[in-house]
Amino acid sequence: MDTIDIRKEWEQAAKRIKQDAKVCIVLGKTDSGKSTLCKYLIHTWAASGTRVGYVDSDLGQSTLGPPTTVSLKIFNTPPHQNNSANPLYLHFVGNTAPEGFLLQTLHAIKTMVDKSQQQGSHITLVDTTGFIDGPVARILKLHKIEMLRPQRILALQAEDEMEHLLRGYEKMGWQVMRLVCSKHVVTRSQAERQRYRSEKYKAYFKSAKIVDCPIHKVAFPSCIIGTGQRIQPAELPKEACIHGMNHLYMEKCGTELLIMPDHMDVSIPVYKLKGYFGASSVVLIERQQLKDLLVGLNDENNTTLGLGTVTDLDPFAGKITLFTPVSNISKIATIRLGALKIERGEREYGRTQIIQYL
The missing domain is CATH 3.40.50.300 (P-loop containing nucleotide triphosphate hydrolases)
Incomplete structure (x- = not known):
């Protein structure tokens, strides 16, 4: 003092x-x-x-x-x-x-x-x-x-x-x-404030490891990943033929339609798909943009166990790969998506809006 x-x-x-x-x-x-x-x-x-x-x-x-x-x-x-x-x-x-x-x-x-x-x-x-x-x-x-x-x-x-x-x-x-x-x-300047955050991230992720978490065991409150019925390519209308469909993951839950392309270079007939599947809204997530996204890992009581960054989300394999110091992955009940990209658990390198609602 x-x-x-x-x-x-x-x-x-x-x-x-x-x-x-x-x-x-x-x-x-x-x-x-x-x-x-x-x-x-x-x-x-x-x-x-x-x-x-x-x-x-x-x-x-x-x-x-x-x-x-x-x-x-x-x-x-x-x-x-x-x-x-x-x-x-x-x-x-x-x-x-x-x-x-x-x-x-x-x-x-x-x-x-x-x-x-x-x-x-x-x-x-x-x-x-x-x-x-x-x-x-x-x-x-x-x-x-x-x-x-x-x-x-x-x-x-x-x-x-x-x-x-x-x-x-x-x-x-x-x-x-x-x-x-x-x-x-x-x-403090913006650069000094950024350095401070980087030091905090570095200290927090010091003991982090790469782990896999099954999608079917967790909820994503901001979207319907893992809660809906998966749509196979054969279920799509012929007029909605999409190049690279094998790498496009889709789910429907209620009136929501989830579309997850690997990259946004795929032309997706969103409005045709909405009409065909009777969806009032489309949730669009580019898988590539999830990499390094900061997320919160909460238990069944909505208590935050810790933070992590997304290494990969593979809906076809049914898993999300995380970089996190949280050791007991089995306790994770929800994964909250943030807005920041964190490189190697240290440096912020961008903000992003992962989910697009159409």
Whole structure:
């Protein structure tokens, strides 16, 4: 704690929150010092015998778990540098920012806060992303607050950059405490933030191995892979003759039609197929694009066992090949598809929308 610039109002806030708060949310823009403030609060409360649950929901610059996750750690004593990571639980969201994953983000945060309270935390401290500008950020932050119903909202501001949010919260009856950012806040470049994520990925995937997982034993919540009736080439109408049909996998489940070509260089008569099979929607997935995709591996209770990257998905052989540190593959019940490509479990090299709905 000697390296932290502790302001007087931080000390006062810590005392007030400890008196009456069960849930406290920390808001602030990127590089405002939210993690530093959380570190101070955890240290202060734990040192006084308070059991603190720390929910790290900064998807891109996470302190506890790997990027793209919301994680939880319980502190009964002040954290040391060698035990501040290694979360008790984590929940996969799928992206390093909430955009495009708002429901997943809210669900993950609520799940971790609930687990914190189930673990007997006296105070649950929720660190958030620096996503504060624009209508999407406004909606996300408001629903997060209404969902968690915190007794205190801690707002870190350099000037008045969050007043467009905070004044509205106060009108709705929420208790907002405004704090000034530390003088020693360091602004990190995009390259530095990317390097930080790469280090986190590298540490997480250090013990990862290549494993095969049977498709028929798992569910893919974002699509119908393995849940429908496979369509054989002979079942296709003659007018839907497709070059390279032997490498085109199709399934139908209800009114959904799944089409999985190896590459998108195949001309697929989507609308003819929809009409012929009576499908209201087509789910199109290019198998090649799945390679290196970051995925979440959850058990039957929807608890994230860990992360993995896709080496290959072969629906004809009925298996998905993963690179993951998760050792007990038999516990995997669902595989959640993310939006990031991770090379060799280290470097992000792109974002992608794997599923196209037609």
